[in-house]
Amino acid sequence: MKWKQQLFGMKAYQPGKPIDEVKKLFGLDEVFKLASNENPFGSSPKVQQFLQEQQTNHAIYPDGYAQSLRTSLANFYSVAENELILGNGSDDLIAIITRALLYPGVNTVMADLSFSQYWHNADIEGAEVRKVPLKEGVHDLDAMLAAIDEKTSVVWVCNPNNPTGTIVTDEDLSAFLAKVPEDVFVVLDEAYIEYVNDPSYKDTLHYFREYPNLILLRTFSKAYGLASFRVGYGIAQPEVIAKLDPVRAPFNNTVLSQQVAQIALQDQEFIESCRVANEIGKKQYVAFCERHGLNYFPSQTNFIMFEVKADSNVVFEEMMKRGFIIRSGAALGLEGYIRVTIGTEAQNAKFLQLLEDVLTEQGVFA
Numbered sequence: 001m002k003w004k005q006q007l008f009g010m011k012a013y014q015p016g017k018p019i020d021e022v023k024k025l026f027g028l029d030e031v032f033k034l035a036s037n038e039n040p041f042g043s044s045p046k047v048q049q050f051l052q053e054q055q056t057n058h059a060i061y062p063d064g065y066a067q068s069l070r071t072s073l074a075n076f077y078s079v080a081e082n083e084l085i086l087g088n089g090s091d092d093l094i095a096i097i098t099r100a101l102l103y104p105g106v107n108t109v110m111a112d113l114s115f116s117q118y119w120h121n122a123d124i125e126g127a128e129v130r131k132v133p134l135k136e137g138v139h140d141l142d143a144m145l146a147a148i149d150e151k152t153s154v155v156w157v158c159n160p161n162n163p164t165g166t167i168v169t170d171e172d173l174s175a176f177l178a179k180v181p182e183d184v185f186v187v188l189d190e191a192y193i194e195y196v197n198d199p200s201y202k203d204t205l206h207y208f209r210e211y212p213n214l215i216l217l218r219t220f221s222k223a224y225g226l227a228s229f230r231v232g233y234g235i236a237q238p239e240v241i242a243k244l245d246p247v248r249a250p251f252n253n254t255v256l257s258q259q260v261a262q263i264a265l266q267d268q269e270f271i272e273s274c275r276v277a278n279e280i281g282k283k284q285y286v287a288f289c290e291r292h293g294l295n296y297f298p299s300q301t302n303f304i305m306f307e308v309k310a311d312s313n314v315v316f317e318e319m320m321k322r323g324f325i326i327r328s329g330a331a332l333g334l335e336g337y338i339r340v341t342i343g344t345e346a347q348n349a350k351f352l353q354l355l356e357d358v359l360t361e362q363g364v365f366a
């Protein structure tokens with residue numbers, strides 16, 4: 001068969017092990033997944049209530065234009081409806097952008113330690129991937145600019161960045177956007193924007209009006225706690241949306257997912273409460289790292305990446321045996337570190353107590 005050459009040797013995305021499998025594997029009654037930056041508080045109680053009462057006819061295709069959710073998003077952000085594109089998660093939008101703009105002969109620029117779907121999709125399309133090393137865990141925007149040439153089609157800025165949780169300041173972002181050539185498409189992936197509290201990160205919405213080569217990506221999977229429903233969205237000028245829309249699958253958001261996202265968007269009180277709880281949780285990890293002299297990246301997200309001074313795969317395995325699924329830094333490109341989703345206060349306390357045991361066992365702590 002005539003497979004794309006680049007598919008040979010490629011592997012599917014490796015998600016963390018599911019909770020039930022870990023329970024069975026290690027004979028555990030309770031397992032916590034702090035691996036994929038989901039919301040430990042679930043989603044708005046209004047979503048839960050809707051789900052109990054809803055009577056959707058599942059025989060009918062969803063609205064392919066997601067009109068009702070689109071109107072809610074447009075009102076929420078004060079943007080036009082034709083300035084929005086909805087995806088089956090922002091993963092879908094990353095794939096759509098890639099399919100629309102990347103092909104053999106062009107290149108794409110991104111940070112070396114960032115969200116793996118950027119390079120995964122680019123590899124499938126046969127585009128050249130240019131990874132630019134982070135500088136102290138932060139996107140090196142000057143080096144990324146230097147990596148852009150006349151063959152560059154897309155540049156990805158993950159802000160805040162997964163897996164380091166760091167941000168580029170508004171000042172740096174603004175200078176960067178002014179210098180990116182007009183024919184290079186900029187993706188500003190803001191999957192964790194709801195968690196940011198650093199004042200140097202300013203509202204980015206106005207940038208899409210200033211730059212016809214920019215898209216903002218956001219999602220209901222993180223702070224909104226709706227990862228299983230798969231709803232992400234992009235905000236860009238109508239001409240960009242019109243180019244991307246034909247690449248989108250016809251019914252890429254289900255009926256239920258459109259409904260719950262719309263309900264969740266209205267409950268900003270829930271988002272605020274999660275933001276507050278996340279800050280408390282983040283402090284637990286920062287205090288642990290500082291007490292033990294472990295390096296950590298300053299996180300503006302609901303996860304934190306920090307040093308364990310031990311083999312990160314071993315720490316990952318040992319924590320899994322004890323009921324916590326996290327991400328090994330080795331799997332993300334930074335050996336000696338782990339990435340942990342900030343859980344509830346009780347989950348964090350338990351996690352850190354067990355991590356202390358593991359790192360003592362590993363000879364890191366006396």
Ligand SMILES: Cc1ncc(COP(=O)(O)O)c(C=O)c1O
Nearest residue numbers: 089090091115162191219221232
């Ligand atoms: C930076 C970033 N972008 C996009 C995604 C994809 O999110 P979703 O497809 O659930 O919207 C993730 C998920 O982990 C992420 O971390």
